Amino acid sequence: MIANEQMVAVLEALPDPAFILSSSGKYVAVFGGSDERYYHDGRCLIGTYLHEVIKPAKAAWFLQTIDRALSCRRLLIEEYELSNKDVKGLPEEGPVAPIWFEGRIQALDFRVDGEEVVLWVASNISQRHELELRLREMSDTDQLTGLFNRRRLERDFSLHFDNFSDQGMPTTILMLDIDNLKQINDAKGHHKGDESILAIAEICRCEFRKTDYAYRFGGDEFVVVLPGLMPAQAMAMVEALHRSFNLALSALADDELLATISMGMTGINAGDTSYQDTLKRADKALYQAKANGKNQLIFHP
Numbered sequence: 001m002i003a004n005e006q007m008v009a010v011l012e013a014l015p016d017p018a019f020i021l022s023s024s025g026k027y028v029a030v031f032g033g034s035d036e037r038y039y040h041d042g043r044c045l046i047g048t049y050l051h052e053v054i055k056p057a058k059a060a061w062f063l064q065t066i067d068r069a070l071s072c073r074r075l076l077i078e079e080y081e082l083s084n085k086d087v088k089g090l091p092e093e094g095p096v097a098p099i100w101f102e103g104r105i106q107a108l109d110f111r112v113d114g115e116e117v118v119l120w121v122a123s124n125i126s127q128r129h130e131l132e133l134r135l136r137e138m139s140d141t142d143q144l145t146g147l148f149n150r151r152r153l154e155r156d157f158s159l160h161f162d163n164f165s166d167q168g169m170p171t172t173i174l175m176l177d178i179d180n181l182k183q184i185n186d187a188k189g190h191h192k193g194d195e196s197i198l199a200i201a202e203i204c205r206c207e208f209r210k211t212d213y214a215y216r217f218g219g220d221e222f223v224v225v226l227p228g229l230m231p232a233q234a235m236a237m238v239e240a241l242h243r244s245f246n247l248a249l250s251a252l253a254d255d256e257l258l259a260t261i262s263m264g265m266t267g268i269n270a271g272d273t274s275y276q277d278t279l280k281r282a283d284k285a286l287y288q289a290k291a292n293g294k295n296q297l298i299f300h301p
């Protein structure tokens with residue numbers, strides 16, 4: 001049988017901090033947090049209230065979460081971020097990166113000073129969170145160009161489609177395909193072909209507005225999404241873009257083998273049932289540009 005004072009020692013030795021918080025946000029007790037790599041001693045918080053140490057928006061989130069745990073009486077698991085800007089008395093700017101926590105919050109079956117209380121165990125998950133972000137970024141990014149890939153396009157485009165359906169936000173889509181890349185690959189090697197792909201990607205990175213997005217759709221095909229613009233509004237910009245692409249591609253040509261670019265353009269239409277319909281129309285326009293002799297822009301209303 002473990003004696004009470006031994007139990008206190010066990011609680012103090014817990015690597016992650018465990019807080020007893022009341023429904024009004026009072027730190028009733030703080031145990032553990034002995035892993036000094038991640039945590040400061042939190043015992044100075046005992047007797048204070050969340051709103052005294054945490055700024056209003058974040059403190060309100062903590063209180064809502066406590067309230068939810070007290071209502072549902074089951075274990076809640078929440079991931080949250082705490083940074084300088086959330087803590088009272090610290091400068092908002094500073095070198096300290098936000099810390100990510102996983103909170104496990106469970107209502108307790110007793111009251112303290114008449115108030116309901118929860119156990120809130122906070123684990124520092126910053127490293128795991130950083131890794132997850134990096135993995136997500138890698139799975140969304142094309143390795144050669146650093147542009148977003150087709151997987152990311154499909155996710156983003158369905159959001160643009162929702163913005164069009166819900167708020168009527170127009171969106172223009174371009175589908176691009178480099179002309180004659182196979183000949184260049186065959187004659188000069190894949191490295192030379194890669195240069196054309198990279199030149200297109202570089203222009204996509206430099207010449208668009210912050211709100212525009214370019215994706216490598218696959219092989220020598222790219223998709224560009226221009227939110228907030230109807231095709232008629234985008235036309236002059238897209239024509240200038242076509243010239244920029246060709247200028248960059250011709251700068252890479254060292255003999256009669258010249259890559260150019262074909263482009264299909266459309267906008268999300270009221271009759272589209274999903275973003276796939278819009279993409280198919282852009283693809284049709286691109287196909288038409290190829291069939292007409294390449295190196296041109298075709299708009300499909």
Ligand SMILES: Nc1nc2c(ncn2[C@@H]2O[C@H](COP(=O)(O)OP(=O)(O)OP(=O)(O)O)[C@@H](O)[C@H]2O)c(=O)[nH]1
Nearest residue numbers: 177178179180181182183185190191193194219220
């Ligand atoms: N260098 C290089 N070539 C690639 C890459 N991905 C796809 N390709 C090549 O791009 C070519 C795409 O096929 P096509 O579009 O039919 O070739 P194309 O010569 O551009 O034909 P048109 O579009 O009709 O002008 C294929 O030869 C692929 O091998 C890549 O990452 N690097």
